[in-house]
Amino acid sequence: MKATIWHNPRCSKSRQTLAILEATPGVEVSVIEYLKSPPDRAELARLYARAGMAPRDGLRAGEPIAKELGLAGADRDAILDAMAAHPILIERPLVETDKGVRLGRPPEKVLEIL
Template identity: 65%
Template sequence: MKATIWHNPRCGTSRTTLAILEGTPGVEVEVIEYLKTPPSRDKLAALYARAGMTPAEGVRANEATDRGLDVTTMSDEAVLDAMLADPILIQRPLVETENGVVLARPPEKVRAIL
């Protein structure tokens, strides 16, 4: 099984999730450092849709507040625009497999799609 993780190596939760993926037999891991290579708007929207989340639920709340953004009053399109303009707003780690997509917070949530 292939698993793609949108990863930030400076994030402990992301590192722990990556370790779970790498430690699971039969899982081929693709690591995308999303701050260097952000997903496209379509890909990000598709990830949230598959995870059953809104873009606002995928925002790092503290980062949004620091930037004066109130994602609770923004359209999905505006939230996606903000994330694409400043990828640090994307909560991590997002993990995608053939079984679905999860925001792996806590990291153990990734096991649900393995």
């Protein structure tokens, strides 16, 4: 099984999720450091749709840029635009397999799609 993780190596939850993926037999992991290679708006929309999540659920609302942009009351499109422009706003890690997409918070959530 192939698994793609949108990863931030500085994040403990992201590192824990990656460790779960790497420890699971038969899982071939592709790591994308999303701060270096961010997903575009369409990719973000696709990932959240596959996860059954609203983009707001994947927003790091506590980031200073989220407050500067006034995202607290923003709609779906404004949030996706902001995430595409400022990938630090993307909650991590996102993991995708053929079985779906999960936000690795807590990291064990990824077990649902393995």
